[in-house]
Each structure stands twice: as structure tokens, then as C-alpha cells.
Amino acid sequence: MAKIIKVQKGTKDILPQEVEQWHRLEKNALEIFTRYGYKEIRTPIFEATELFARGVGDTTDIVNKEMYTFEKSDRSITLRPENTAGVVRSFIENGMSRLSAPVKLWYKGPMFRYERPQAGRQRQFHQVGVEMFGIKEPTADAEAIMLAVDYLKSLGLNDLEVEINSLGCPKCREEYKNKIKEVLKPEFDNLCEDCQSRYEKNPLRLLDCKVESCKEIFEKPEIKKVIQSDFICEECAQHYSKLKSYLDKLNINYTENKLLVRGLDYYNRTVFEIKSNNLGSQNAVCGGGRYDSLVRNLGGEDTPAVGWAMGMERLNSLLPDIDSHKLDAYVVSNSETEAFILTQELREKGVKVEFDLANKKFTKQLEKASKTANYALIIGEDEIKANKVSVKNLQTSEQVTVDRKDVINNINIG
């Protein structure tokens, strides 16, 4: 036998019995995001490598370690590791800054990151996300968070933890960065390798290190004091306190987490994550924030923006399985032609129905019906002559014989 080729490490098939769950995530996204004025955008799965180097930031794990990059005709191309950069590229390229603000865009689709596969972490995974352009006021941040909470609620996920923080603006953050570096200097040799290499380039990133020994260092009183200090400037502080007051008024429960800095370079002011206690160590379902300088950094006009992305695999693992693949009805008959015709009549009326394509025996057909459908529609010789159909409810075993045209009124279709 020929050698079997297996699925690639860190990737998964989404099998027919799982696909219904995915449809639910996508359907609710379309419905809820549309309610908030968002329109869907579909950008390519690969982009110029430079887009991510500039758009995500070359001090990030994503750009440094996780990108799928390849050369094609002297061009460096990368499979998208996230979609904000792609959406921003499209926003600029298609002149969307001329549209009246806010411009609200949402997307869904596969992302690619070369990471160590583990529970909740794949190399090809899916995100659903939103980006809002053109509004600098904290109402936009609050609405984006509200939308995430609303979407999760629509999926029955009411008890997730919203964490927020403000990273300030590049100006006030600079001082904070320096203070962090200063207080961590004596501990440099005790930091993990990643933190040591981030220390110069991106010291804030140290704060969300997941390594236990680093976390312990950040708990030391003199270090914790600096981390927890209020460093943001007056304007940033006002923005943040307005955001919090909107969240309070909208009854969104949140906690403030000074260690929340997010992995990407482009955030300023608001950052947030939504976490679940039921996910183990990969516990974030949603991450987002404000990125007022990204559009300009990628060559567009100065445009404030805020957005978030959710991991669809992690969302799915929080949801109960659904598998409503049962047929409404299965047609049982010794005449495959009659069965075929009745099946088609009903399909045209929207019924999910099949008949036996293999012309098996009547009893086999009945067995198949009870395994796969809610109703058996029986057309024996008598029924054919009288233009009738016997409708058998396979849950209750009740059976009625009705006119062919009335079949549709005697079954529940799902």
C-alpha cells in the first residue's frame, strides 16, 4: 500500500461533525458585528514580509520567531500571522481614509504562526476580529470592548474576565520604559533568555513574560512598585478614566492589570484581553487595543484606530458540541424512482431529506432512516396508487398516512 501522508504538525482538519460549531461562530459574528455597523473585509492570506516587519514590529515574537516566510521571484512573502496589518494595508491602498469616520471592518480566517503546538496553540489557527478607524475618543475603545463582550454573550459565554490597561502614549511610555529598565537592571542575569533579549529593544514586553522565575522577579516589592506606578500623562489618564466610566455605565465587569502589555508593538493607550478560567494555560480568547500610529507607520495618513482579535479554536473549545446533522426525513420505498421524485419535491420545499441511492432492501432502508432522520416517509405500493405517503415519527413511532402534498405539513423541519 502507498504511504499515508499525514496532516502537518500544528494544523488540524475541521471535520464535518465540527463544522456546525464554526458556522455558529461565523453566523453570530456577521449578525452582531453588522448590528454595530461593521462590514466584512477579506484580505489575502499572504502579504509582503515587510508589511508584518513594519506593521507588527520587529521586536515581537511574531516577527522574530513565528513567521512563515518564503521567497518567490525574488520577493519575500509571509503567510499572515495576524490580520490587523493586512486590513490597514488595504485601508490605505483603497483610500478608505476618505470615507466618513468611523470606518468599521471585520474579518475572519486562518492565521499562521510557527509556534510550539500545544493545547490552545496551533500553527494554523483562525481568528475573527474587528478594526475601527478614525475615532480617537474613548467611546470607540468602549464600543469595541462592548462588541467583544456582546459577541461572546451571543455564544452563551457570559462569565469571561475582561482585563484592561493603558500603555500611555509613546511620550509618557518612554519614561516608564526607562524606569522599568533601571529597576530590573540588577536582576538582568536572573531573567529568562527572551527577557534578556527584549530588555533593550522592548522592555515593556518583559512584563507579560510567562516564565515563572521572571514572574517572581516582578513580584519583588521594589520592582512591583515601579510596575504598578501611574506613569501615564494627563491626557492619557483622562482617556483611560473615561473608558472606565463608560464600561462601568455599560455594566461591563473588568479588572485592571498593569502587567497587561500585549505582544504587539503598535498599541498605545488602551489594551485589553478577555480570558477564560476554563482554558488552562492558553487562557486568552480575545486580545486587542488602540493603535493610533499604525496607519501612519504603514504609509497612510494619521488615523486613530482600535481593534481586537479572537482565537476561534479557543472559542470553540469553550462551547458545547453541536451536531445537528440529522436529516429531517428519509424516504423509504421499493421504487427508487418514486423515492427519488418525492425526495426532490421535498428538497425544493427546503426539507433536509435523502433516499437510498443503493436500492437496498425495504427493512435496511427503515433501519437507515431511524439512525439518520427524524421522520421516515414510506411509499409502498398502496401509497403510490393512492398518491399518499405514510409519515412515521421516528422518535415516537407514531405513523399517519397523508396526501402527498400534505407531507410538508406533517413533519417538523429543522
Ligand code: ATP
Ligand atoms: P498568546 O499570548 O496566547 O500567544 P497572542 O497575544 O499571541 O496570544 P494575539 O496575537 O493577540 O495573541 O491573537 C488574538 C487571539 O488569537 C489570542 O487571544 C488567541 O485566542 C488566539 N491565538 C493566538 N495565537 C494562537 C495560536 N497559535 N493558536 C490558537 N490561537 C491563537
Ligand code: MG
Ligand atoms: Mg502569541
